[in-house]
Amino acid sequence: MAQSSPLPRPGAADAGGAQVKSAVRTVELLEYFAGRPGMHSLAEVQEAVGYPKSSLYMLLRTLVELGWVETESTGTRYGIGVRALLVGTSYIDGDEVVAAAKATLDRLADDTTETIHLARLDGADVIYLATRQSQHYLRPFTRVGRRLPAHSTSLGKALLATYTDEEVRKLLPARLEPLTEHSHTDVEALIEDLHAIRERGYSVDAEENTVGLRCFGIAIPYRNPARDAVSCSVPVARLTPGREQMIRDALFDARDRLTLATRHL
Incomplete structure (x- = not known):
């Protein structure tokens, strides 16, 4: 279920510059998908996280290419990718x-x-x-x-x-x-x-x-x-x-x- 208000963000990270801000947004996106099984439209994700739609789209495409986010055949809906499973498993194993x-x-x-x-x-x-x-x-x-x-x-x-x-x-x-x-x-x-x-x-x-x-x-x-x-x-x-x-x-x-x-x- 998508939430209607933007996700909380650590304020200290936003003050650190563009690279840190991008990293924070990446983590917040992964946490969004991890907490909401299934596939979600760009509009759903944008409503929840509150990022500009153009930058959100580019970030999602990058995460898809890296395997952290998956998309279905139309390329319009997104969900958590297999890379997240690998990281989660390594946490438990270690x-x-x-x-x-x-x-x-x-x-x-x-x-x-x-x-x-x-x-x-x-x-x-x-x-x-x-x-x-x-x-x-x-x-x-x-x-x-x-x-x-x-x-x-x-x-x-x-x-x-x-x-x-x-x-x-x-x-x-x-x-x-x-x-x-x-x-x-x-x-x-x-x-x-x-x-x-x-x-x-x-x-x-x-x-x-x-x-x-x-x-x-x-x-x-x-x-x-x-x-x-x-x-x-x-x-x-x-x-x-x-x-x-x-x-x-x-x-x-x-x-x-x-x-x-x-x-x-």
């Missing part, structure tokens, strides 16, 4: 936390038989770095590289709970966009939730991201505030009190293992 967490994620998936995620906080969002799919037929699907609002996921709330209340207020807008009817929409209500998370040591996404799905998250404390977290997602229909306790215990065990695995980072 990440030390992803490598250190592999054995623990495998064990957690085997112990719970549910879907397991590893994600990283990026601004007000979380980005998924690794996934282990559920062994059950009914399974939620989240792809590696997906970005979701931190306030509506167990992963994000586990990470936000490692920040102070004031830091959370600065990081998030006062009005939070809901993904379901259960999502937080007020940052102060979210902060109350974060207080409870700090006390019990884990977070709960009570159908705040996907209706019918309950998720439990826990931060990996190799940094403070934490940067990465792991979660377990379970369909509500399959969640009993006993199973919930088992999942919480498995997450605490995984946190201890990940703390040891990442102690050198």
Whole structure:
């Protein structure tokens, strides 16, 4: 979905000269396409980014030639190119936390038989770095590289709970966009939730991201505030009190293992 207002731009970069400005625009275009799957017309892209149409067209053509942007047979619609996939894959392949967490994620998936995620906080969002799919037929699907609002996921709330209340207020807008009817929409209500998370040591996404799905998250404390977290997602229909306790215990065990695995980072 194209947004109606121009994308935010770092002001310091614009002051640096034409080459820096061009680089900023290139990155903003790639982020635009990365966040909006499918193909988009020049008019859609121009409305979202706010660049002059002629310079936008030339930049798009350059990115098409380099493989970072793709276009269909008419040459009038544009989407993210295969080069972006190669760069994204290299990030995952070279990440030390992803490598250190592999054995623990495998064990957690085997112990719970549910879907397991590893994600990283990026601004007000979380980005998924690794996934282990559920062994059950009914399974939620989240792809590696997906970005979701931190306030509506167990992963994000586990990470936000490692920040102070004031830091959370600065990081998030006062009005939070809901993904379901259960999502937080007020940052102060979210902060109350974060207080409870700090006390019990884990977070709960009570159908705040996907209706019918309950998720439990826990931060990996190799940094403070934490940067990465792991979660377990379970369909509500399959969640009993006993199973919930088992999942919480498995997450605490995984946190201890990940703390040891990442102690050198």
